[in-house]
Amino acid sequence: MRVTLDGCVIPGDHIPMDGPASLVVVTGRPATGKSALAAELRRREGWPVLEKDAIKEALVETLGAADPAASRRLSDASFRVLFALARTWPAGEGGALVLEGNFRPGEHEPALSEILRRRASRLVQVVLHAPRDALVERLRTRAAQPGRHPGHRDLETAEALLREEANGGPQPLALPGTLLVEDTSGLDARRLEAIAAAVAAAAAHRPWLV
Template sequence: MSDNRDVFNDETLAKPEKRVILVNGIPASGKSSLAVELSAKTGWLQLSLDGIKNPFLQRLEGVDRAFNRKLGQASYQVIWSIIADAPQGSTFIVDAWFGFQPKEVLTEYLTQAGITQVLEIWCQVSPATAAARYEARLGERLPGHLGAEYIPELKVLAKKAQPMELGPVYYSDQEIPADINAIKLWAEDVMK
């Protein structure tokens, strides 16, 4: 298997660039809060998998795990369609657990969307913290999302999950509050 690191930030690509910042991490890792804060701080448009999927979960009944996954895949496709239609010079923040599909799916979407630079913020979280956060928000989640039965699986996922590494990666320790100013400065420096 080839190494995909830094595939999308080659200086030979056309300018102006179309950039994406992947805010990546397992469920309950703090990625949505971080993405919203970063968008507010920078003005870059933020798209989230749940932001697209949840309106469907509000209207559809009887969504099981398999159908939830199909909705997730369709929502993922919508994100990349929006980005593909955006003009060059755009910068997007995309909030998702990118490990829910093969890495090759992501690289294909990045290519189809005309992305010329990829940055990633990896939201690192311990199994115990992810489980506690997930459990705490169970009452707020829409029907169709996985319930308490997912927590043991989430703990295992937290031990082995890794960033996509398709460009520079910022490791954000989600056991402490994220330093949005430091993340913003990092992203701006990398994108120079």
């Protein structure tokens, strides 16, 4: 993929990387489009992706999660597995490793800092956000989809969002590196492509392409 000066995206022509490989952290609240962006980066750039929810689904299928407390414990375990995998993931030549999940500001910075140190990587943090009403609608739609994994507890998450007094806004992790904050209110294929282009440019250490 190449990003031209007028903002056009040309598929199939990858941006060459300068310097050490980047660690791309895609984060945000549930239903902000994290999985969709991670999948787009994997498709367009060929980058490996580690997804917290994929790990949690496997744990739920094996151990079960009868209540919110059990679900939270499995979320904690899923993050620990994700961090362990990221610490030992082979460093690609000129590529990036993508970590996707609803990372917790004030809690997950030490683990991510250790990953950056071990991999000698530069961080590109992508924080996705959207208005609360849009997130609630997406969560309810997901809950009604046939085959949706029950471990996600979408309706409970939607109700928790409705009980909040305010939307809260984007909450970046307190880590040094490049920060991209992206509104996904009207997330469609074109918008997803534009965000992926900005991430690829940032990961290539070419800020003038963002």
